[in-house]
Amino acid sequence: xxxxATKAVRPRWALxxxxxxxxxxxxxxxxxxxxxxxxxxxLAAASDPxxxxxxxxxxxxxxxxxxxxxxxxxxxxxxxxxxxxxxxxPAAGIPDPGTAKAIAYDMxxxxxxxxxxxxxxxxxWTKESHWNVYAHNKRSxxxxxxxxxxxxxxxxAGADWATNPATQITWGLGYIAGRYGSPCVAWxxxxxxxxx
Numbered sequence: 521x522x523x524x525a526t527k528a529v530r531p532r533w534a535l536x537x538x539x540x541x542x543x544x545x546x547x548x549x550x551x552x553x554x555x556x557x558x559x560x561x562x563l564a565a566a567s568d569p570x571x572x573x574x575x576x577x578x579x580x581x582x583x584x585x586x587x588x589x590x591x592x593x594x595x596x597x598x599x600x601x602x603x604x605x606x607x608x609x610p611a612a613g614i615p616d617p618g619t620a621k622a623i624a625y626d627m628x629x630x631x632x633x634x635x636x637x638x639x640x641x642x643x644x645w646t647k648e649s650h651w652n653v654y655a656h657n658k659r660s661x662x663x664x665x666x667x668x669x670x671x672x673x674x675x676x677a678g679a680d681w682a683t684n685p686a687t688q689i690t691w692g693l694g695y696i697a698g699r700y701g702s703p704c705v706a707w708x709x710x711x712x713x714x715x716x
Contacts, residue, residue, distance in 0.1 A: 607708030608636065609643035620651050620665060620685035627693055633702060641703035644710055653685050666692025
């Protein structure tokens with residue numbers, strides 16, 4: 521008859537030590553070469569400098585199988601906003617006397633702007649409000665011919681801002697001149713962004 525097998529006894533500290541060392545090793549592995557991240561020194565030592573991206577600030581390059589690079593936190597790369605450019609609009613012609621468009625035509629010409637600027641203004645405000653003095657965008661709260669947001673802004677041009685097309689047009693032309701310089705620049709901005 522055989523003697524019963526004895527179970528090997530491990531000291532209690534062995535399992536804890538093994539777990540500790542394994543976790544340290546795992547952390548060290550990620551710190552040394554975490555999932556394909558390449559250090560700046562490795563990139564600088566690359567054989568072809570034209571293929572090596574320049575690492576600045578907090579940039580990190582991630583190289584995949586197709587050798588595409590992605591940047592993280594590239595604070596040194598700032599793209600300036602494009603300056604609005606003037607656009608042209610279809611010819612609006614001479615408006616009928618007594619209409620909101622006729623009031624706008626006289627004000628545009630009084631500012632020294634051209635017929636082309638008037639054409640852009642007609643296109644812009646036709647898109648915005650169809651020249652309706654009472655036009656109200658329920659979603660944004662914009663109001664009037666120029667779609668002022670909020671409509672109360674037009675009170676700076678007159679107390680009758682909610683009903684008078686001349687007051688709304690005066691305010692709208694002042695806004696366009698101050699923000700864009702001219703109706704054609706505002707029209708170009710509206711064409712590219714969908715609003716002005």
